[in-house]
Amino acid sequence: MPLLKDKVAIVTGASSGLGRAIALRYAREGANVVLADVRDEPIEGGETTQALILAAGGSAISPRTDVSKWSDVDALVEAAVSRFGRLDVMVNNAAIYTSTNLVETTEEQWNRVMAVNVTGVFHGCKRAVQQMLTQDPVEEVRGRIVNISSQHGMVGSPGDMPYGVSKGSIVQMTRQIAVDHARDFIVCNAVAPGKIITGKPGVANDPQALDYSHRRTPWPRLGRPDDVAGAALFLASDMATYITGVNLLVDGGWMAF
Structure with a gap:
């Protein structure tokens, strides 16, 4: 049986990359998926995420959502519940970066990264918990939250100070929510990707940066988006029992080296 059969899942930043x-x-895996993003077109090119899901016989809707705005996230959860009846999984993935160090980062850049990467996750977690508290537990769980953090939430993010700080905040937010809402039967975990090759532009795919990542990662290849998706699937499924407050590394052994 599919691991998420008939579950209802919201994924933010779902148009491209990890989302x-x-x-x-x-x-x-059988979920009804609510795709939240400020755009539909994938950075990688090709069909939209919703089109691919529907073509494969799946179920998905795509409410336009700016996670930095509470009103958008509130409407997002309302749309999910109105269409599918409940919310089982909330994936807070949407994020932006500036590729700037402390001195280079403007106040505007700082505020924007924090608005999306930290406040956006706060909005998603809070609104999801509000909904989950209205639901009866199923197999001891009212709902699951999966936040996408980063290895750069645990070590420095070279040349991208706002991004690293934002991801560190997500790690602590995950722990806090897990502790505060365990007795409510709400599960909250994070996935911390290492170097994952996606279609995002800029320094992330600079040849020198990729060469360094290859040398730094014990596994013979760099990560793929589906590696992160597998971890997010596990944490969203009933296979993950008695696991909450975890920041699960998907990094090819980078942090062990």
């Missing part, structure tokens, strides 16, 4: 991979994996 797209997670949404597609959830749909293949």
